[in-house]
Amino acid sequence: MGRKRTRPDNIRLTEVAELAGVSPITASRFFRNPEALSIGKRVRVESAAKELGYVPNLAARALASQRTEVIGVLIPSFTNNVFSDLLRGIYDAFESSRYSIQLANTRYSILEEEKLLRLFLAQKPAGLIVTGIDQTPESRIIMQSVDCPIVQIMEIGPDPVDMIIGFSHADAAQAAITHLLAQGYRRIGFLGARMDPRVQRRLAGYQAAMKAASLFDSRLMVTTPLPTSVTLGGTLFADLLAKAPDTDAVFCANDDLALGVLFECQRRHIAIPKQMAIVGFNDLEFMASAVPTLTSVRTNRYEMGRNAATMVIETIEGRRPEQPIVDLGFTVIERQSSVREP
Amino acid sequence: MGRKRTRPDNIRLTEVAELAGVSPITASRFFRNPEALSIGKRVRVESAAKELGYVPNLAARALASQRTEVIGVLIPSFTNNVFSDLLRGIYDAFESSRYSIQLANTRYSILEEEKLLRLFLAQKPAGLIVTGIDQTPESRIIMQSVDCPIVQIMEIGPDPVDMIIGFSHADAAQAAITHLLAQGYRRIGFLGARMDPRVQRRLAGYQAAMKAASLFDSRLMVTTPLPTSVTLGGTLFADLLAKAPDTDAVFCANDDLALGVLFECQRRHIAIPKQMAIVGFNDLEFMASAVPTLTSVRTNRYEMGRNAATMVIETIEGRRPEQPIVDLGFTVIERQSSVREP
DNA sequence: TTGTAAGCGTTATCAT
DNA sequence: ATGATAACGCTTACAA
Secondary structure (H helix, E strand, O other): OOOOOOOOOOOOHHHHHHHHOOOHHHHHHHHHOHHHOOHHHHHHHHHHHHHHOOOOOHHHHHHHHOOOOEEEEEEOOOOOHHHHHHHHHHHHHHHOOOOEEEEEEOOOOHHHHHHHHHHHHHOOOOEEEEEOOOOOHHHHHHHHOOOOOEEEEEEOOOOOOOEEEEEOHHHHHHHHHHHHHHOOOOOEEEEEEOOOHHHHHHHHHHHHHHHHOOOOOHHHEEEEOOOOOHHHHHHHHHHHHHHOOOOOEEEEOOHHHHHHHHHHHHHHOOOOOOOOEEEEEEOOHHHHOOOOOOEEEEEOHHHHHHHHHHHHHHHHOOOOOOOOEEEOOEEEEOOHHHOOOO | OOOOOOOOOOOOHHHHHHHHOOOHHHHHHHHHOHHHOOHHHHHHHHHHHHHHOOOOOHHHHHHHHOOOOEEEEEEOOOOOHHHHHHHHHHHHHHHOOOOEEEEEEOOOOHHHHHHHHHHHHHOOOOEEEEEOOOOOHHHHHHHHOOOOOEEEEOOOOOOOOOEEEEOOHHHHHHHHHHHHHHOOOOOEEEEEEOOOHHHHHHHHHHHHHHHHOOOOOHHHEEEEOOOOOHHHHHHHHHHHHHHOOOOOEEEEOOHHHHHHHHHHHHHHOOOOOOOOEEEEEEOOHHHHOOOOOOEEEEEOHHHHHHHHHHHHHHHHOOOOOOOOEEEOOEEEEOOHHHOOOO
């Protein structure tokens, strides 16, 4: 026969209600929808709660209501600077809300992502933010069968699971190449690392632009599945020069690679932008500070995170955004590394 | 009178137990301590759970057991590379465990930290990882009165709340200065941004070393509360040169500043390391790739995160580490930027 | 090793 | 606008 437990000394809703002279459910309503109470009771519950230092028990709430106030966030990497900006935006937006974030790292694996998705959804999150559009078919099915808002970030695509916010990586790459072409560069190389879906789309944009200009040459593309780094930028650039010594410009799939190319040029005494132009991607802070300053494609990562979070919150609260597809765009920031003197 | 609710279609423990022909509590035990069951029941519960696709309800578990399987993690910044490495270590370590992470950003504010601490502890986390040792007195009291394991990270100190893992920032800075002195540099400047407690301790180490060598000069120190950046490194360096034109070396409180100094030197055609030595802090990846390669103090951030997480887990499971204070040390990585040719 | 009964703190449902 | 009652799904405490 089960005996009495030693109750923890936490203040419960019941005790608040007692002190306020109302029923527990009225006190409960106060915290979820104060408007529903008469002014008198509202004030009494409020002061009772304050007096007792009441803190709601989220586990009990989740159990009783069959839902949580947790937003799941899946990103492919912690190391990449791009995601730290994104996260900052997401956390900033949720900070003032009652939602908390459950963050997980897919490590660029869509199988891992699927696993984490199942894990998250089993706990009935209030919303979900996932990176990109290349989920497994199973992941898509799972996501479609869920009734919480889902925002895909980092890219845009025609067929979001629910909502999507980002920009076109292909267009952004194409714009970078267009800029280089306008500056008179012709033998434009491409350096890419990791080769995740977004880098592959940048590559596609590069290829499209080069083909449109009848300048495509597969020897100008150097890629690796290895994770990106500044050092790797130098290595890939060396490979590029070995394959195509007449290269006169490099478009790097990210800024770390671009910095590596800059250093490698310094090592080899290659003049920038006279002999070699450099263009990066993301426009991290250091690009504007390098010598010479480095051209890059600016992306709005913080805003992306912030807006994604806002879209989730708005949807939960019944104010679903009119536009489920949000294009945040990009800007080619032209700097010394790719602008020929007149 | 309350009517029956429409029960969600989730599989409950009770149903697993029914299918397995055991009582709910036996099924419950299977998931928490399989060893406690006889082989027969163990097998039957396991297959019943698999057959039904049972997923435990964490809210119910938390409510019944009065504890969660959530580890709270408080870090001061998402932007700083240092913390991304740390987080990767923490997440990697918890991945294979049943614990999940609740992450929050204190934005370098100890008041914010105290607020988050209260928020976290109200939900009874299984453990806590907090950054540094400079909590508010209230925070310390709160933490001391909590019965979950707490690991402080990034630094070491004599009086941890519970456990602590990190290294001495003062010693690390001192070692950097000792290296510069050994190379014959005398007018060694200090550049610091943000000036959070750890940067202040690096400054203290710098001061101690300079005073010990009778070389201290307050004009050699340039600091700012602004958040760090590569660009800021250049600016601070310019300020330093304006105050002390005869500076022959700079110790930067982090690598971003060091990179900014490198660029500023390139801009001004200052020869490194002949006219000016540069030493950074943290040894981010790019330091080894720069031209010239940049000396830095290597710190073990990933290991710090990983070990901190492990210490939390071990303690929860009853295997508290023998040493509550773990010094992970540091290494001065001497590179071209501070090593004079023979 | 297994089971019984009670209870964790909240909210859904229906009624007033 | 407020309340009575019964869940929500699991684990603790004890007994066998």
